[in-house]
Structures are given as structure tokens and as C-alpha cells.
Amino acid sequence: MYKHKIAIVGATGAVGTVFLKMLEDRKYPSELLRIFASKRSLGKKIDYLDDHLFVEEIQEDSFFDSDFVFISATTSISESIAELAVKSGAIVIDDSSAFRLSEEVPLVIPEINSKDLTAHKGIVSIPNCSTTPLAMVLACLTQLSRPLRVITDTYQSVSGTGSAAVSELLNQSKSVAVGKEVLKDVYPHQIAFNLFPHIDDLQSNGYTKEEMKMVLETKKILHRPDLEISATCVRVPVIVSHSQSVHIEFENEVKVDDAIEKLDNFPGIKILDDLNNNIYPTPLDAAGKDDVFVGRVRADSYRSNILVLWVVTDNLRKGAALNALQISDSMIEMKLVV
Numbered sequence: 001m002y003k004h005k006i007a008i009v010g011a012t013g014a015v016g017t018v019f020l021k022m023l024e025d026r027k028y029p030s031e032l033l034r035i036f037a038s039k040r041s042l043g044k045k046i047d048y049l050d051d052h053l054f055v056e057e058i059q060e061d062s063f064f065d066s067d068f069v070f071i072s073a074t075t076s077i078s079e080s081i082a083e084l085a086v087k088s089g090a091i092v093i094d095d096s097s098a099f100r101l102s103e104e105v106p107l108v109i110p111e112i113n114s115k116d117l118t119a120h121k122g123i124v125s126i127p128n129c130s131t132t133p134l135a136m137v138l139a140c141l142t143q144l145s146r147p148l149r150v151i152t153d154t155y156q157s158v159s160g161t162g163s164a165a166v167s168e169l170l171n172q173s174k175s176v177a178v179g180k181e182v183l184k185d186v187y188p189h190q191i192a193f194n195l196f197p198h199i200d201d202l203q204s205n206g207y208t209k210e211e212m213k214m215v216l217e218t219k220k221i222l223h224r225p226d227l228e229i230s231a232t233c234v235r236v237p238v239i240v241s242h243s244q245s246v247h248i249e250f251e252n253e254v255k256v257d258d259a260i261e262k263l264d265n266f267p268g269i270k271i272l273d274d275l276n277n278n279i280y281p282t283p284l285d286a287a288g289k290d291d292v293f294v295g296r297v298r299a300d301s302y303r304s305n306i307l308v309l310w311v312v313t314d315n316l317r318k319g320a321a322l323n324a325l326q327i328s329d330s331m332i333e334m335k336l337v338v
């Protein structure tokens, strides 16, 4: 029986829409939900189960009756309202990068480090949508041998940028198809029929912020500050699901069959690996599904302590909304919220 009151900030966005759909699938009662977005959406009616919800604008007293506040808006909104929600007595589960690296804030993937939730001080962060699948694969394979070094190249969908980027890809694709001028707004380059190795701002070390999120967040989640990680993040013209090619160097030899067995038995991971029959995960396979899909598991041609894998995940589900919801489930189960 559901009893916790939930506020969703950013309910009209790419993540918020999926979050509401997941609550509908659980038949979460509408009377326990309040939804918030920007002024632009104030009063907007959103169908929910056989009822509807109305979008509200955030006020000082918006969160007084909330047990959980899920924030899926922007980093600056998270920074400006998280404290207000905590002061109102709510637990904040935040999708943005605002607090992920703060020592005070647990950064959690429940399959890996739900124990970290016990140290929460009101705010819990979810990882970046490409970090989550990488960390899950590494946590799983650590059962076989300690990973020492990881090289990952991502192929990230436009929904990772938000709903405006999805519209941009669709509009540009239509323009190309009919020979019209292609307009750019969200991205610095045309994304339709193109790709670019540029996600988020350039950092002083030559990597982008997205690439460094993968490095620093993975170390924090796995409690492995020594783990060496190098990432190249690429935006591709796909609507949903992020893919990545991952090379992992382990302390000792790891056999492909053992890795496949461990991965397939790890909660939240599913193996799709039969190249002869054209079976390996694709973004379309993963879209709308909860699992992290892994395929093309193979040994490095030169070293028996290196494995190479292909990992695909729905960025809006396990990469965002599902992980957030699983965190609240874990907190309820662990009696961290009454």
C-alpha cells in the first residue's frame, strides 16, 4: 500500500515524463502526487491513470507535505530548491550533477551501494546516465578480478540533453528529407545524419565535463579513487538509449564465459550476445526497458586480463527515472524514511 507523498520537479521534461509513466505503471495514487515545472507549464493538465494532475509552480511552502522530492529540471534549479525541500522535511532525490560529487551527498545505484544511503543528510544524487551502466558492469566484474583501468567511448542519444534536443533531431531529419534549410538551436552542429565528440563544456584537462562526470562519479560509487578511467563521449542521432564500448583491464586474467555468467546473473544486467544470429544490444532494443544490456563480450587480442564489451541502456529509465525511483524504494525498505 503506497503512502508516501511525492513531488516531481520537472514533470513535463524528458525524464519527468518517463518518471510519471513509471508511477502510472505502479498505479501510484494520484492523490499522493504533486507535479512542478516552469512558469511556462503552470496549470497544464496531464492525464494520469483515470485522473489528471495539474502542473504547479514552486513556492516557499510547496514541499511541506512531501516525503520525497524528485528533481529532474536543471542543475541551477536543483541548487536553488534542494535546500528548501530538505528544510520542509522532504528527502530530495536529485537527477542533476549539482551535488553528485559533494561529500555530504550519497551518489547511489541501489544494485551497488545502497549502503551509502544511510549517511544521507536529506539529499541523494543519481549518477550521470552513462556512468550508471558503466559502474554496474564494473561492480559486477569486480567479483572476478579487480578492474585497474577502463577506457570507454560512448554513443549518447539526444534525449540525454532533454526534450528540446529530441525535437531538434526530429525537425532536422524532416528538413534534410525534404531538402529544407536545417536549423540549429540546442547543439553547435547539425545532429541529424551526423555525430560529434562534444557533450557538455570543455574542462582545463582537455576532457569534457560529461567525460569527467563518468570518471569521477564511477570512482565515488565504487569507492575506488585509484581506478583509472578515460572516456570519450559522443552525441549520436538516436532518440533514446546510450551505448558505450568499454575496455576493462583487470588485475588478473578474466575468462569471457565467466564474465558472461556473472553479468547475466547481476541484478539489472542482461546479456544479449550471439553475433552469428545478429544478437547484441541496440538503442532500439534497450529503449523503454529497465535493464543494462551487454553484448559483444570478448577478450582483448593481446592480453588475457583485458575484456571488451558493448553496453546499452535506456538513459531515461535506468539512466535517470528508474534509478531515482529505486533509490526511494531502497530508502523505504531500509526504513530511512517513515
Ligand SMILES: NC(=O)c1ccc[n+]([C@@H]2O[C@H](COP(=O)([O-])OP(=O)(O)OC[C@H]3O[C@@H](n4cnc5c(N)ncnc54)[C@H](OP(=O)(O)O)[C@@H]3O)[C@@H](O)[C@H]2O)c1
Pocket (backbone or CB within 6 Å): 009, 010, 011, 012, 013, 014, 015, 016, 036, 037, 038, 039, 040, 041, 042, 058, 071, 072, 073, 074, 075, 077, 095, 096, 097, 127, 128, 129, 159, 160, 161, 162, 163, 164, 315, 316, 319, 320
Ligand atoms: N535526459 C537524461 O537522459 C538524463 C539522465 C540523467 C539525468 N538527467 C538530468 O535530469 C534533469 C532533467 O533532464 P531532462 O532531460 O528531463 O530535461 P528537459 O527535458 O529539458 O526537462 C526540464 C524540465 O525542467 C523544468 N523546468 C525548467 N525550468 C524550471 C523552473 N524554473 N522550475 C521548475 N521546473 C523547471 C521544465 O519545465 P517546462 O516544461 O515548463 O519548461 C521541464 O519539466 C537534468 O538535470 C539532467 O541533467 C537527465
